Amino acid sequence: xxxxxxxxxxxxxxxxxxxxxxxxxxxxxxxxxxxxxxxxxxxxxxxxxxxxxxxxxxxxxxxxxxxxxxxxxxxxxx
Numbered sequence: 001x002x003x004x005x006x007x008x009x010x011x012x013x014x015x016x017x018x019x020x021x022x023x024x025x026x027x028x029x030x031x032x033x034x035x036x037x038x039x040x041x042x043x044x045x046x047x048x049x050x051x052x053x054x055x056x057x058x059x060x061x062x063x064x065x066x067x068x069x070x071x072x073x074x075x076x077x078x
Contacts, residue, residue, distance in 0.1 A: 011056060012077075013055060024068055031058050031060055
């Protein structure tokens with residue numbers, strides 16, 4: 001069964017969205033954004049080539065949602 005994804009509680013500009021996704025990756029929490037080609041091992045760095053003012057939603061698996069929120073709150077990113 002596929003794991004459902006939940007959107008985190010805010011949107012971030014390009015550079016900060018990249019920072020959020022990289023931070024969660026350090027905690028082994030997989031992230032996705034829209035469009036999906038910017039998700040994954042090499043996709044995150046491609047985000048930085050885009051307009052820095054674009055606002056990005058970040059999605060995590062539902063089972064990791066509470067943990068991701070706690071990590072981002074602790075790091076003052078949420």
